[in-house]
Amino acid sequence: MNEYMKAAYDEAMKNITGSEGGPFGAVIVKDGEIVASAHNQVLATNDPTMHAEIAAIRMATRRLGRFHLEDCEIYATCEPCPMCMAAIIWAKIPKVYFGANRKDAEDIGFDDNYIYEFIAGSAREIKTYCYILEHDSCVKLFDQWIKKENKEMY
Amino acid sequence: MNEYMKAAYDEAMKNITGSEGGPFGAVIVKDGEIVASAHNQVLATNDPTMHAEIAAIRMATRRLGRFHLEDCEIYATCEPCPMCMAAIIWAKIPKVYFGANRKDAEDIGFDDNYIYEFIAGSAREIKTYCYILEHDSCVKLFDQWIKKENKEMY
Numbered sequence: 001m002n003e004y005m006k007a008a009y010d011e012a013m014k015n016i017t018g019s020e021g022g023p024f025g026a027v028i029v030k031d032g033e034i035v036a037s038a039h040n041q042v043l044a045t046n047d048p049t050m051h052a053e054i055a056a057i058r059m060a061t062r063r064l065g066r067f068h069l070e071d072c073e074i075y076a077t078c079e080p081c082p083m084c085m086a087a088i089i090w091a092k093i094p095k096v097y098f099g100a101n102r103k104d105a106e107d108i109g110f111d112d113n114y115i116y117e118f119i120a121g122s123a124r125e126i127k128t129y130c131y132i133l134e135h136d137s138c139v140k141l142f143d144q145w146i147k148k149e150n151k152e153m154y
Numbered sequence: 155m156n157e158y159m160k161a162a163y164d165e166a167m168k169n170i171t172g173s174e175g176g177p178f179g180a181v182i183v184k185d186g187e188i189v190a191s192a193h194n195q196v197l198a199t200n201d202p203t204m205h206a207e208i209a210a211i212r213m214a215t216r217r218l219g220r221f222h223l224e225d226c227e228i229y230a231t232c233e234p235c236p237m238c239m240a241a242i243i244w245a246k247i248p249k250v251y252f253g254a255n256r257k258d259a260e261d262i263g264f265d266d267n268y269i270y271e272f273i274a275g276s277a278r279e280i281k282t283y284c285y286i287l288e289h290d291s292c293v294k295l296f297d298q299w300i301k302k303e304n305k306e307m308y
Binding site: 001002005009012013015016019021022023042043046047048049054057058061062065066067068075077078079081082083084085086087088089090091092093094095096097098099100101104105107108109111114115116118119120121127128129130131132133134135137138139141142144145146148150151152153154 | 155156159163166167169170173175176177196197200201202203208211212215216219220221222229231232233235236237238239240241242243244245246247248249250251252253254255258259261262263265268269270272273274275281282283284285286287288289291292293295296298299300302304305306307308
């Protein structure tokens with residue numbers, strides 16, 4: 001097995017033998033070295049955002065002291081859900097290697113595929129409803145942001 | 155202004171006067187009470203996942219001691235990006251109120267709209283490449299997960 005995917009697999013296995021979250025692992029690699037290694041910790045932390053990839057991104061950015069990881073790759077045992085994929089894009093990670101996919105995850109009861117459909121606007125059943133409120137006032141925040149000096153983008 | 159959106163607006167304003175991240179705020183409301191209130195903290199924490207909505211979800215789940223927020227609503231000054239929208243769905247929050255939208259965010263230089271297109275498979279430019287690796291081995295993890303007893307779903 002690919003050594004980095006094996007490391008991600010070993011992380012995922014911790015939730016087969018233990019019970020901190022779902023059977024998902026991820027590692028982040030920079031210059032051939034693993035700089036972060038994590039498994040899903042939703043149950044252990046009560047934090048629904050603590051997927052393996054998010055935990056690994058937090059670990060890597062903390063370790064490297066920066067919010068962009070454009071020189072890193074991520075290996076995940078399952079296709080990142082939209083939350084994790086978007087986090088990977090925000091972190092500017094250019095390459096993602098994954099094993100199982102969103103349909104495999106659906107087969108064992110996880111909503112990854114549903115959430116992909118929701119984000120794409122093609123979900124048949126809607127469980128989360130969005131309403132627009134105070135659009136004009138909120139856009140004024142952006143007008144002020146544009147005028148702000150010395151701002152850093154991310 | 156709606157009182158909850160005003161609270162989210164005041165959070166966002168902290169990044170106009172200060173510099174912890176982008177001009178985005180969010181609050182989570184349960185039974186008419188604000189149980190979490192946060193602004194974007196990507197720059198302050200070096201964590202690219204620290205959007206206002208994610209920070210608020212983490213705060214609310216920590217405060218309530220559970221990973222589902224099906225009895226809560228979220229108010230955000232801007233349409234949640236796919237990372238935050240997926241986190242909201244994982245947290246089972248049924249109602250989202252937002253002000254500015256993904257196109258307004260794009261107008262001030264943020265990638266929300268691009269990431270929506272990427273997730274939907276319609277982005278014209280791809281900056282993050284995905285590769286399948288060790289599919290069969292990783293699906294075996296799921297076979298073991300299915301057989302695991304007393305597992306909790308989330």
